[in-house]
Amino acid sequence: MQITSIDDLQKAKVGGLAQLYPPKPKILVGMATCGLAAGAQRVYDLLHKKAQQEHWEGVVEKTGCIGICYQEPLVDLIIPGKPRVTYAEMSPEKAEALWEELAAGRVPEKQVLARMDVDGMILDGGPRKLYQGKLKGFLAKVPRYEDLDFFKLQRHIAMRNCGFIDPDNLLQYIARGGYFALYTALTTMTPDQVIQAVTTAGLRGRGGGGFPTGVKWASCRKAKGWPKYVLCNADEGDPGAYMDRSLIEGDPHSILEGMLIGAYAIGSSEGYIYVRAEYPLAVKTLQRAILAAREAGLLGTNILGSGFSFDLKLNLGGGAFVCGESTALMASIEGKPGEPRAKYVHTADKGLWNRPSNLNNVETWANVPVIIAKGADWYRDIGTEGSKGTKIFSLVGQVKNVGLVEVPMGVSIKQMVQDIGGGVPEDREFKALQIGGPSGGCIPREQWDLPIDFDSLWDAGAMMGSGGMIVMDNSTCMVDVAKFFLDFLIDESCGKCIPCRLGLKRMRELLEEFSSGKGSLEDLEELQSLSEAVKDGSLCALGGSAPNPVLTTLRYFREEYEAHILHHKCPAAVCKELITYTITPELCNGCTACVQECPQGAITGTKKEPHTLNSALCIKCGACFEVCKFGAVAVA
Template structure:
């Protein structure tokens, strides 16, 4: 494609590309997000290509390999346009039938439809699926409409229009005012007002100024930034270019984990394409504004998501934070004014410019505007990425969008804010998702990890798991974080081994507060949260471990004994088959036993038993 030299030329191209989109032309949109790829979508794509070619239909039916659709639980999945028929858990051999019956024959294949686990009814269209119904997919929804590797797709749906708009208006300060008026706050975790950050960087003295996209997403179970970069890289680029223009920067960086190969590939391609078309580089759209972006691949250290550690990493030093008493907006990367925002924050920018600050500010709560993408994982029926308006309650997310807890088990807690967030119990599920409300509960918005736990999760064990993660990811520079998290984890080890003392709980609370107060950066500053919130909301579970030497959830190996309920055991022998040490034994159709001497408490029998006959005491 040739270089676009003005906003008018861009507009003409957008219209031309849009006109080529035939709304009635059948299109198979296959989710090629990471989750579906792991389910084997690659083979599915090849089969579709093959079958379409065999039928000489490649001209008549288009095939779109999109980014993540979000409903990862049900992958691999396709949406058949224009009707938006939603097929899920598709196998390669279903492909010919989909083409012949549904696309050519307009017949719905019942077995590929999604079945609502609550109403037990089959759902035909994507927009009727309860998982999507309550969502507001402003940022993430575009994933399904474009092929991330094709800039034409993004242009055809109006992409880079926001950039053209701000360049035509030629008033950088007005852009910042818009972002401020929209009430956009940083999606990376801190929730700092984006407009204020841009303004500070714009006003700061020093040159050059840097604009950075933080794509060092590292929370266990979180993949929303990854899916945005993989599925709609141009929206992030467009946001960054607009931000750079507003701030007065011509140097940008995207700091992305190297463990996200597809994200690196797609964003690299997007940058090349944008540069080729004059949307990046020198004299963007003939406006005289220069801006270019360099990709910096991170080695995977969790702490490098912290801004000052990220700067150190880009500068080629070890990723260790430094005190931020001087803001990055004054002295950031290479000690120059730097504006760092998270992937999702950047992706929100074009939306605000296109639809207006007023419109954006109308979504959400008083101090938290717009939508937020969460990765809903753990003990939840509908695992996936969800985008919801701020202010929605956690209950709606978990039970309506998420479809509740699998196997009819009882909800216990939801952890927001990643490893250093807090665990929220059932009693607080009706609070709105809002930066300030979440922090009142001792947790945080974070970058959007949301881990659901049920009655079979031991909260002491959960706290220990996250501490272990943070202990390993602490850079080791400051004492409270390096030594404090380690010692807290050792206390939790003792408690889960049945060697805890009641005064340990006071020690944990005291340490937690001192670590939060004393740590150098936000990693240590928030690391005690899982312990502090579980102590706050699930103290009795800690006490059960210490006083009764029992793990109520049946998780902590040192405190449990597996047995068999003779009334429920059918003698199916499933436990004996999976037992690795020969502890579970019995004749077929007779009640089985577990030899405690041999039992290593691996839990294999518990998982294998279909009759709930394995007991944990």
């Protein structure tokens, strides 16, 4: 279907709505990577087969991830005139049971997670109530999405369509207000007005730097040179972070529409999306979205009859973390090795092929259509003084509720960990939140009232980064954490400049000494000054921010470093060379479980007699500690 005018767009919307909320039942299976990893494909196949075999009146469709990843695979049931009901932790067997209920004309009750009374539809005139009247019986008792701790504080703006639409279906995207913002920008706004709106909205880059997007666009618009390039950074590489992947897999057209609006504002007709090859589903989803948009005329020449032309290509990243850095990314697109260059001349002036270029991250682009559709003032009402709008975080680590969380800027660390994340496991204590990816920082419990926004995090020595969040409890050793992130960065350093290539390696060597009880307080000072040297001296942001995990742990957990160095103790009992396992005779009832488990034969003893551990043979693997049910194995 060609979409070349507002009439076409309206028609597409009517068609899309009929698919989103058809006059017949609909089953939605969450099939982003998180769902697929949990087994969603088999669930989908089963339901699809059943529906075909039994000539079911309804439809079975796939959708993206709504964020509550730890409950995947998710199945949603949308029955006309009823709230949408979500079922969690599905398997083919459970899906079969669900099907039986459904086929018998009942609303299934098992595995239910939540119900949705209202579809927010922020871009399309607002909330759509899914049923009329009062709920009775089972459905009235099911908690609403907004009653779940996980969703209570959330507000989905960038993720507005994730978990609602079939990502491969252009009409469904249009049905929720998609491409109307593009139409508004092309027909009622000048490029400068678009830039003004993005600036007024206060949108800052979601890829990590937090640079004001409007300012970036304005300097690229002003730059001399032709052609100009509009680029999307989808080379998400932080360990444990998958916001961009989910956005692409759940709602690719929001990124395309954002880029189209940006290209119009900047005066560009060519663009690239640089996406990791390790994201096969995201790559396929983008390919399909680009093809669909091109077929509909939403990419190409004379878009929506406005005279504006733009098209884009996909470029697959070869697996280097540093290619997420803007100049390395551009070098990679050019076919050169992915190495950064100095940015004293900005990429807005000389970027890709030395032409003016504007690079924004996936999440930044996904926010753009909302700003145009709802207006800058609507957008700037959300968030804090210096950080407007919402931010998606991937909440992982030692926390109960793991998943993607989109919250207004300014939510505190405590709210994030306790309320949304459900806290750390019962017998543990929250110790620190690692935020901002491998070059982010660790924020301690004492600071957990800190609002999460660009400037507060920066002042605390961490950074927003792309939005990875790792919750750590008291079983985590901060020296070990610093080692872990340095290992990652050493692996990913391109090796061009000396501070990053050799400096990080030396930092790692110093940490290794600390974690084996060697080193001195002078070495701690050396580590500090080397960290500063790497920060100041490195060529790009990878090296420039790589010391952050060391600097923040030194700042907030110095006594833990000192415990290693001065007392040869690892307080969290992690660093192998500093811990010993012992058996407390009073607690040991002689069950021999540890005797059988020990791979070294270091534990001896007969049944019903307290066992003894020969520390000379012990390799500190912790197997005895794990297997003992009586707390008789102690580690210190």
